[in-house]
Amino acid sequence: MIGILILTITAFILSIILVLSIEESKLxxxxxxxxxxxxxxxxxxxxxxxxxxEAIKENKDNYLKCRPLRGEKKENLERILNx
Numbered sequence: 001m002i003g004i005l006i007l008t009i010t011a012f013i014l015s016i017i018l019v020l021s022i023e024e025s026k027l028x029x030x031x032x033x034x035x036x037x038x039x040x041x042x043x044x045x046x047x048x049x050x051x052x053x054e055a056i057k058e059n060k061d062n063y064l065k066c067r068p069l070r071g072e073k074k075e076n077l078e079r080i081l082n083x
Contacts, residue, residue: 027056027057027080027081028080029053029057031080032053032056032057032077032080033049033050033053035073035074035076035077035080036049036052036053036066036069036073036077037049037066037068037069037073039068041068043066043067043068044062044065044066044067045065046062046065052065052066056081060081063077063078063081
């Protein structure tokens with residue numbers, strides 16, 4: 001009985017730690033989308049800027065595939081992605 005209680009408490013604590021670590025690393029979709037050009041041109045290969053946001057969440061370097069991304073928006077996006 002004590003073993004089950006210890007395992008339950010341990011699993012609960014580990015799940016809290018996991019949730020907190022996921023929340024810290026989550027990129028804000030709206031913030032990323034706001035700093036993309038918004039042309040939905042598809043030259044990046046992802047079809048739309050929303051597709052680019054999903055690609056950036058998988059690999060932060062995917063923003064480099066956006067050809068129209070320049071100037072202040074590019075600088076802001078790099079700051080958001082901690083480049």
